[in-house]
Amino acid sequence: MPVNLRAPLPEELHPVAGVELGVAMAGVRKANRRDLTVVTLVPGSSVAGVFTSNRFCAAPVQICREHLACGPARRAIVINTGNANAGTGADGLVRARAVCIALAQALDLAPEDILPFSTGVIMETLPNDRIQAGLPAALADRKADNWAAAAEAIMTTDTLPKAASRQVQIGGRTVTVTGISKGAGMIRPNMATMLGFVATDAVIAPHLMQELVREAADRSFNRITIDGDTSTNDSFLLIATHQAGHAQITQLESPDGAVLRQAVIEVSQQLAQAIVRDGEGATKFITVRVDGGQTKEECRQVAYAIAHSPLVKTAFFASDPNLGRILAAVGYAGIADLDQSLIDLHLDDVHVARQGGRHPDYREEDGARVMKQAEITVRVDLNRGNSHATVWTCDLSYDYVKINADYRS
Incomplete structure (x- = not known):
């Protein structure tokens, strides 16, 4: 069961001017399920993306990179579930290109x-x-308010569709940011199997799009992990249709740019956290925050060592306060000059370790109380600097093994 996550209501997802979405049943892998999504964009729209760093990347990832290299002004997106078209060699590229050609012909593009x-x-x-x-069926189904249907149509092992939406004021105009994502396993996005699409009608200079999508990814999808695997297909796309009618944003550091940036990041974080909450077999949603590092990178390094550890994750599943496993993960995170005598560890409001050793007031029943919660925060203070980083993860349950053992059946 997902951890404190519900399916989005269609009325909660604001349409984005210039974006239409349609879904259809194509029978890609299973009959009678919506597994094909087409998104069309108004002329003049700008698109930017970040993609998996997996060198064995899927054919569609390779083609998306090629097409975006032609410029940000793209016009349509096509998404299929049931088949990753990865590990398919030259034939996979030919087949993906055939889909692009067919959709282009249908739209006169x-x-x-x-x-x-x-x-x-x-x-x-x-x-x-x-x-x-x-x-043709997907194109005929296109509607501006079809975000909820599209969120469902891009699911694989997800148990719930994932979507988020915000509206903000920029230059006296209402600006919308709406997005969908999918993913439940094989999740440790290293961008730049997870997909994320966020669209806005904000008027933003096209050359700022890549910077914004990169920052949004780094503060959302690149901060989650379920099982530590980086998929062949991880992709995150940011779309701007420029339809909101306010003066163009030419700097993300400007007041208007800051409002848009925050809205895009908030939507991206909600989508990313929804993936963790719906992690395969997940029963706990865990925030891992590392403070007091010399650099953000070493804080992320420690946070991911904790979040990836099967021993830590299974302890959370069992609600077992075997918290020495967390300290062990901190120690093997790869910081050569780490001073263990400076490290503090908190589990929510419980001070577990101080200066590298068990806190004299720590009681195991306090740790057990926190471990039974559905949402838990692990906080480590390295006490060696002023940097910090946060990662979101889940526990590792029996069901994770069952789901992945039966995935192809």
């Missing part, structure tokens, strides 16, 4: 205007004929 995305089983041939046959 160039193939380079299309950005393809796939998620699902790796190393199986993409049934592009089924996808192409499903495109």
